[in-house]
Amino acid sequence: MPFVSYSSSATANPKLIEKKARRGEGNKAWLAGLGAPDGVKLDENGVILIGGSTLADFRVRVAQSAARTDMLPSFWSLCGILWAGGKCVTVPLDLRTREPTRRRDNDDVSAIPRCNAVRICSLEEFDDPKRYPNIAAIRFAKVHMDVDRHIARVQMDRNVIDLAAILLPWLAFVWGTSGSTNPLQNGIGLPSSAFVETVFAMAGFELTPGLSSASSCPEAIWQAAKWWTNFYESTGPSVQSVKAVPMTPEGYYAIRQQEAAVMDRPAGKPPASAKPR
Numbered sequence: 001m002p003f004v005s006y007s008s009s010a011t012a013n014p015k016l017i018e019k020k021a022r023r024g025e026g027n028k029a030w031l032a033g034l035g036a037p038d039g040v041k042l043d044e045n046g047v048i049l050i051g052g053s054t055l056a057d058f059r060v061r062v063a064q065s066a067a068r069t070d071m072l073p074s075f076w077s078l079c080g081i082l083w084a085g086g087k088c089v090t091v092p093l094d095l096r097t098r099e100p101t102r103r104r105d106n107d108d109v110s111a112i113p114r115c116n117a118v119r120i121c122s123l124e125e126f127d128d129p130k131r132y133p134n135i136a137a138i139r140f141a142k143v144h145m146d147v148d149r150h151i152a153r154v155q156m157d158r159n160v161i162d163l164a165a166i167l168l169p170w171l172a173f174v175w176g177t178s179g180s181t182n183p184l185q186n187g188i189g190l191p192s193s194a195f196v197e198t199v200f201a202m203a204g205f206e207l208t209p210g211l212s213s214a215s216s217c218p219e220a221i222w223q224a225a226k227w228w229t230n231f232y233e234s235t236g237p238s239v240q241s242v243k244a245v246p247m248t249p250e251g252y253y254a255i256r257q258q259e260a261a262v263m264d265r266p267a268g269k270p271p272a273s274a275k276p277r
Contacts, residue, residue, distance in 0.1 A: 013229045015250035016138065026127040027135045028086070034137055034252055045147045046251065047196060047207075048088050049218050050078040050126055051134030053263035056093055056174040060190065061260040063173065063182045064219040073260035075134045076218035079192045081151065081199060082137065086123045089151055091163050091191035093170055117163040117191060118155045129256060130263055138225045138251030140232075141205045150202040154195060161198045161214065166191045189216040196221070225249040 021030050027050075051061065057077040064074035080090030126132045154160050169188050172180035183189075189197075193216040200207045208216055208224040209231050232248045257263075 011229075012226050013249060015229075015248055016226055017252050019252040019254055021129065021135075021254045021256060024129075026129055027132055028123050028127045030135060030254060031123060031137060046082045046137050046139040047221060048080050048082050048090075049076045049134075049136040049138070049222060049253070050080075050132050051075045051255075051257065052077045052132050053130065053257060053261060055262050055264070058260050058262045059174045060093070060170075063184055064190075064217050066182060066184045067217055067219045067223070074217075074219035074222070075255055075258075076136075076222055078190075079196050079218045079221055080121070081147070081196055083120075087120055088123060088126075089118060089120050089195075091117045091167070091195045092119055092121075093167070093174060093191070112164055112167075113158075115155045116158050116161075117167050118151070118195060133256035133263075134254065136222070136251060136253035138221075138249050138253075139247070140200065140207060140225065140249045141203070141247055147199060147203050150199045153202070154198055160202075161194060163191050163195055166194055166214070184215070184217060187215045189214055190218060193217050193221055225251065 019030070019034070021027075031048075051057065051074070058073075060077040061073040061075070064076070065071045068074070078090060078092060080088040082088050126135075154163070158164065166183075166188060169180070169183040169186070170191060173183055194214050197207050197216045208220045209228055229248055
């Protein structure tokens with residue numbers, strides 16, 4: 001069981017607001033509608049949480065039940081940092097990795113050690129509401145522009161955190177290789193959340209109280225935003241710096257798929273070994 005500290009608060013964060021998606025609305029359009037005053041803005045380095053519906057997403061969501069008291073699957077399977085221009089920075093489990101250059105080999109697996117598995121993505125990649133039914137955008141801190149410098153540092157320096165090393169046990173788990181176990185049970189966080197936690201920590205802000213960056217997961221970030229309001233309110237004024245000005249987390253979420261389920265099952269007959277007796 002991963003080390004998780006539980007909040008004593010009995011009231012959920014009122015600034016974390018459900019904003020249901022319209023019928024057929026894509027995630028990019030949903031995010032574009034969050035520009036209300038005091039709302040989440042895409043150019044303020046907010047955290048994006050995504051819950052997918054592939055088999056890999058399903059296994060990641062179920063794995064995070066270890067971080068929940070009710071042992072239910074998480075809504076989330078990936079997180080990242082929002083950038084202006086319709087982009088986000090994350091560490092996905094798929095091996096297609098793009099560096100911020102025009103080199104043709106950026107999609108090759110060889111790019112992973114060069115960029116520490118960090119990928120700059122267009123939000124277009126996560127637009128399909130069937131493929132990515134759950135989405136949230138949360139602002140934890142008014143982080144200044146040097147967050148970009150910290151992202152670049154993590155990309156270039158694996159001594160800060162070796163995300164490629166964290167990636168391997170998760171790939172083994174989602175692929176079901178021999179001897180693989182739930183990495184969270186061994187204190188190994190999901191690469192995307194470990195990345196987000198590390199960048200915010202370098203900017204002077206603790207994202208998930210009581211949990212190390214390397215063992216973080218999207219569910220832990222979600223729970224921190226939802227239940228640790230008292231922590232952010234009480235510690236915020238004392239930890240302000242020129243790097244990050246803390247605030248009570250605020251944001252929006254849309255949950256289209258409450259129960260973790262696989263939506264991309266291949267068509268056709270099941271294999272003989274899977275037929276009912």
